[in-house]
Amino acid sequence: MTLETGLAEFLTHLGLEKNASDKTVKSYREDLSQALQYARDHLKKSQIDPADWTTRLVRSFVAWLHEQGYAKSTIARRLAAVRSFGKYLCRQGVLESNPAQALRGPRQDKKLPHFLTLADIQKLLVAPPDSDWAGRRDRAMLEALYASGIRVSELVGLDLLSVDLNDGVITVRGKGKKERLALLGRTPSNRSRGGSRTARPCSIGPAKTHKRCS
Secondary structure, eight states, rough: OOHHHHHHHHHHHHHTSOOHHHHHHHHHHHHHHHHHHHHHHHHSSSOOOGGGHHHHHHHHHHHHHTTTTTOHHHHHHHHHHHHOOOOOOOOHHOOOTTTTTTTOOOOOOOOOOOOOHHHHHHHHHHHHHHHSSHHHHHHHHHHHHHOOOOOOOHTTTTOOGGTTTTTTEEEEEGGGGEEEEEEEOHHHHHHHHHHHHHBSSSSSSSSOOOOOOO
């Protein structure tokens, strides 16, 4: 087996067995394709054999990333992808040891997180108008995000069966399709409950094309 074939099987493994998102699989594909392309150029070979995939080669690839001016976070992600790939190849019996296991990524710069002040949050929550359905919907979404701490992608993926307005709890499906419970709180629950009882547009198109749902 060549490493190009191993990469194709690894990506399938991520998507089907690990339930990785399309974005995650795409990221692994890009990172590992670059690593294999570097190996082909460095070794002057059209395909990479398992015996070629050594710690020396991986270390050379990381050094090349530094020389090309990649950010430390990008280099760390590339190395993590190579390490995961090597771990998979070891489990499959393609490699006897993981060449990237002992390699450490670059030390990350510590930065203070950016955050909103309480005044900023209060302004944000009341920014959507409360005079129509779309504004009430947007307010409910912002309050739900603030109260529960879930991701935007998780919020837009919710359906009515995932929301328990009586207990103020929502069932969220996150990364890897894993489910967890998140607290919604009293205000978002009340606003969502009120919005669900009112008529709303059937589509999210321009206002002139909206039709009312009974």
